[in-house]
Amino acid sequence: MRMKPQTEVLIIGAGPTGLVLALWLQHQGINVHIVDQAHAPADKSRAIVVHARIIELYQQLGIAEDLLALGYQLPATNLWVHGQHRAQIAFQSFGRELTSYPCVLSVPQDEHEKMLERHLNRVGVHVQRGTKLQGFVDHGSSITATLFHEGDESSNTHEASFIVGCDGAHSAVRHAIGAKYEGETYKPLFYIADIEGKGGMVFNGEANLMITNKSFNLIVPYNTEGHARLVGITRLNNDDNPDIDSPDHDNKINFEDVRPQIMEALQIDIEKVNWFSTYRSHHRIADKFRSGRAFLVGDAAHIHSPVGGQGMNTGIMDSINLAWKLATVLKKTQMSDEAKHRLLESYEFERRAFALAILKSTDTGFTSLTSQGIRGYILRNWLIPLLIPLAVRFEFVRKQIFRGASQLICNYRGSSLCQPSTGVVQSGDRLPWVQISKEDNFSTLRDLCWQLHVYGDPGPRIDQWAQKAGVKLFTFPWNVRYAEAGLIQDAIYLLRPDQYIAGIFEGLSVESKLDEYFLARGLC
Template sequence: MPHAPVLIVGAGPTGLVLALWLTRQGVPVRIIDKAAGPGTASRAMAVQARTLELYRQLDLADAVVASGHTIPAIHLWTTGQRRATLSFGSAGQDLTPYAFLLVYPQDQHERLLVARLQALGVGVEWRTECLGFEDQGERIVAQLRLPDGSEQACAAPYLAGCDGARSVVRHQIGAGFPGGTYDKIFYVADVDARGPAATNGQAHIALDHADFAAWLPYDNQGRGRLIGVVGDERAQRAESLAFDDVGHSAIASVGLQVRAVHWFSTYRVHHRVTDHYRRGRAFLVGDAAHVHSPAGGQGMNTGIGDAINLAWKLAAVLQHGAPDALLDSYEAERRAFALKLVETTDRLFSFVTADGSFADFMRTRIAPLLVPLASGAGAVREYAFRMVSQTMISYHDGPLAAGQAGAVRSGDRLPWVRTADNHGPLADIAWQVHVYGDAPGELAAWCTSQGIALHRFPFGPAHEAVGLARGAAYLLRPDSYVACADPQARCAVLQAYLERHLGAGTRRS
């Protein structure tokens, strides 16, 4: 019977990133997908700063940025007037090396990930479908349909369902998918357009009476993605609609003139989070675990975050002898974030698409007064950037959090120091310790005994500004979140943390 430590069902961005992270950590994988090959539609477009930071650990960030289009700002329009601008550069330049929104069509994104995985010696098995599986306690045995129509059993210690909103894996484990479906219907269109808004390389969101449109450019030449809402009177025949059938008032209000439509589709938006991310040896990842409105471009990035969170924990168990209980923290950390995300995007989506004269009044009269005031405040701009870029994600309340040093708490993403680029060492996907300032002599010996790299940085005003404490020890997880923070850099504290969560005598690298 074919065997792989991790069987990955689904080769979209989530499944591919999970395969890449596991492979980089030395865990063999088998990745299958019932499709004939990578996607051919642009679908998810936005790649957020936090995803690029994690891609940097895979040596992928530069290639993704070079292939995509960087958007430095988003402009908000109502009734034909520009009301506010969120500049990513001014809001995020001290937070991340990637202070912009990146537009990178999903079909191109998938092809790049597939190529990188092939370069590591792992090929996606296309036209291979998971029909079901049995969790036998010590392993999972999955039944696969191969490209020639024959069936094959495959054994694996763990299975990851990255197979989308209609997940076979989710149905198999009996996990619920509570939530609902919005009444509104969205449309998406890849177009060529002209006008100042089409060629300045920036994003535009327009709110008009009973209409909404968002423009995400692919370049500075007028190629881009339009997203909007289908009017209620047309929603009943959404499947037969063409671009000419949907409302264009919001599009016209920003001066966009559509010259050609290359792709057009409509779809309903769901908001759901599964009640179980794990059942025995099977896990749900990405859209198999959560779906929500496209507000903020969060969906694909959240799936990629799921994959990386799960990958290092699977590697710790399979490669380094960590207890299976470590894998329970995957659901605890990622489901909590998904619930917050669905709540946030639900509120934003409902505000943008609500019907009625009061809703129109709030969107076109009140919002234009409040948004410029809010966006003019530096703290508000930074908060908005942190939220959209996913650099705000933390696991403070998760089961792996322990300690605080300075303003940095365990569960935080390691703050980036612009003048020192302390994220550079994170390219080594492994546990490591960072100290900013002088480190106790015994700490280096302890790190050596544990197989953990120790990185020392001179302490200065830039480190203090981001909340790091002089002389403290920050034990970092392989996904660059702070596992344990100790102001006195005590080896005993770090040792106790590792033994509690990874097990006594567990190898760290």
């Protein structure tokens, strides 16, 4: 007979995905242990963009304001083609009717991680550093992991109910479960730099995407004072260079090598380069996100081109999706094994589908920006400069751009957790955000729990059902603004702990329909 595991969830990797997973699990009363191979937190980072959907979800644990205070809200992105300004995408106006955070937040990943870790430390959880996973055995009812501690070169075993790989592209957990990591490495060599400079046209507190015939450069400011992140691809690698794919070739490139192409894209005055590095980007996705009691999250499961700043945000949403499901399985001892299995299986169904969609869109975007053929030339020189300024004149297009970029568009339609529905807003969708006067319907979502929303009159028996079932009920007086957002008057909206709609119930016998929903999924 096996002993009770010493940890409920063992987390491998303390990047943003691992730290978020630990915070969300601990908040739900789950005992976690988190380890990381690095001996200290990172002091440099590639990721810098945090999107609106992540900030919304950070409200649940009361850390959204801390992140906002740490970062800088980008008001807009400018498009430049051969040094000519062609369009401006104004995030604050594009998303102001969609979320209380109509922005793109610029915050370096290392600062983001430190903030998350401070919150984790405050609740008594500390990252065990200098520790890597050597392997694990899945016993069916628990796992036994072997951890190697680099400080004293010792190993020990650690018992846990579940193990989650948040350990990046070279994930030891992914290798252990035998998941394939299908995809390719992009040929262009990326560079990334932390710069300081001046120039009112570029160092103006807004992001700037600069396109030329053969490359692109992206400047993302940290503030309005000329401190920014510069990302691009080099034009130094070509088919005539036999050493293009060698690490030695990559490491020999410095900022002065790429400065001429930056100046060609746009005349800017770069006064200081704080650090500079090059890297290869990949687009890959694991063929499975789960095997038994092991799960993959973030870069361990999928990795994307940097176009759109989607990678880290997608990984964080993986963690929040998985956290409430693991917590439910661990806390609801009365659930059948089959019900637990189905709930945990929904993680892969929901998150792998979305990761595939993000991978395809970022790959298309990157390929379009970097293709050296005639199609790429036409796209960069004619279609992008002409179509984008025209498209952003239309409100519908502006909203779709913001929904897609901010990940508000993410939905789980077709999941086993969705009660079938039709209409503009359906089961599996993010609940539409609606603000009336100074109040909005997301204020109730700070609670990480199942809840009911009714826009209008809930009827006399719903309150009794909610009290009996232990599900919070919130009612909102009907307003035409709710109809404009796609919500139905007097309908019952069942919301999951991660703020997505599980079911929309109308008509007679709503209470029995709700009972059937929970009973069919073993959640009652």
